[in-house]
Amino acid sequence: MRTFEYVRPLDVPDALAAHAGDTATAYLAGGTTQLDLMKDGVLEPARLVDITRLPMRGIFTEGTALRVGALTTMEELAADPTVERRLPLVREALLLGASVQLRNMATIGGNLLQRTRCRYFRDPGVAACNKRAPGSGCAAVTGPARMHAILGVSERCIALHASDVAVALVALDAVVHVEGPEGDRSVPLTEFYVEAGTRPEVEHTLGHGELITAVEIPRLPETTRSGYLKVRDRVSYEFALTSAAVALDIENGMIRDARIGLGGVGSKPWRAAAAEEVLRDAPPGPAVFREAAEAAVTGAWTVPGTEFKVELAKRTLVRQLTTVSEVAP
Template sequence: MREFTYVRAAEVGQAVATVSADPEACYLAGGTTQLDLMKDGVLEPGRLVDITRLPLRGVRLDGDTLRVGALTTMEELAADPYVSARAPFVREALLLGASVQLRNMATIGGNLLQRTRCRYFRDPTVPDCNKRRRGTGCAAVTGAARMHAILGASEHCIASHASDLAVPLVALDAIVRVRGSAGERTIPLTDFYLLPEATPDVEHMLGQGELITAVDVPLPPEGTRSGYLKVRDRMSYEFALTSAAVTLLLDGGLIREARVALGGVGTVPWRAREAEEILRGAPAGPAAFREAAERAVRDPFTMPGTAFKVELAKRTLTRALRTVAGVAS
């Protein structure tokens, strides 16, 4: 691990000014991913600015929106009564996303910014990784790939996004609140993540020194059903092969409103808007669910190791819709 300078920030403005002025500086919160990458030599910051004591923690309800402080832990958000009552699929994603020990350390802001689990990105001895160094190639395209993306992927990068939490938050149109040297701004989470295209090393819209301060989570209308289904190789402490976050507002046997997002298959948390269009106004049943699944996984970019994910993703979404709607298979 490279030697670095450690600074503990006393207030938000100080933290932002310090990191904004130093291209080799970055923030440190829970550190559950960041420190591993530093030990592996993938990340080599010259300065760490500890933000854990900043007043950016807590959850409060403002109308029908939850304001979640960026330093709120995963466990704290999972325990929030409004999340349990109005958006249980957010709680499900949090509980399935990490062990209880990690949930008590990892922050919401850090979870949204966690780096991919691509084995080639995380191994600095592999030279071909556009996400680590642009223009070097993508070893996953020609190597063994199983945990990789099929949506939003290209020959430049097939690394999948790792966050479980981001999947239901994308479905809910969450808003990220950011503070930087130029002031504050808000970014819809659906716009926050950037497709790799020719610049896989640029993963999100944050500039140097910009700090996530909170996430606004609009709660679905009363009566909305939701669910998060995660398919993985083992039941404990494993990342998703595929996942689906679904909300349905039913009116008799018809679907009045639907929201759908996929995880484990996208280079970013994948909002399936075409699937939502199919579901709105349709009878809640297998035919609509399967058609929605077909629309959700259109034009996949597959390799021999990831081709199985096309059908698995469709079945995952179909099952999630059936479960949430209470429709027998």
């Protein structure tokens, strides 16, 4: 790890000022990804701006939504009574996303911005990585790629976004609130991420020096059923092979609204809008669930190591739709 300057501002304006003047500056919150990448030599910031003392923590009710400070930890959000009662898919995604030790360190803002878990990106000894060095190629396309993405990818990059809770938040139309040198703005999470297959080196729409200050999470109606299913190689802490965040509002035997996010398959947390369209105004059941699953993975781009994910993603979604709807398989 290279040497770096460390600063700890006490308010947001000072944090923005400390970051804005140097492109080699990075923010530091829980550090559960940032510090690993620095130790590996993947990231080498000249200055770290520690934001952990900023007033950006807490969970508040605002109308029909929850406003969650970006420095709220994963464990704090999972323990919130409203999340437990009205947003079970968020709670389950948080609890399945990391060990309790990491959940007590990792922040919500940091989780949304975590870097890809691609083994080639995280190894500076691998030269071919368009995410680290644009134009150098993608080693994952020809190498072992079991943990890589099949949606939003191309021969330029098949890196996977590994966040679990971001999958649930994308399905819910969550919004991130951002402050930066040019002022404040709000961005729907569905528009926040950039597909790896388009510009591998750009992962999100944050500008230099901008900082996520809060996340706004709409609460589901009381009648909506929801949950998060994560399929992985082992039950203990592990990243998803595939996952599905599902919320269904069923009335009089018909699906009035459906919200679906897929994980383990996308270069960004994947909103399965085509699957939602199949489900809306349809009776819940095996046939329509299979049709929705087919629509969810349309356009998948695979390499030999990721071909299995197409079928696994469909089965994961059908299983979770069946569970949430309480329809017998």
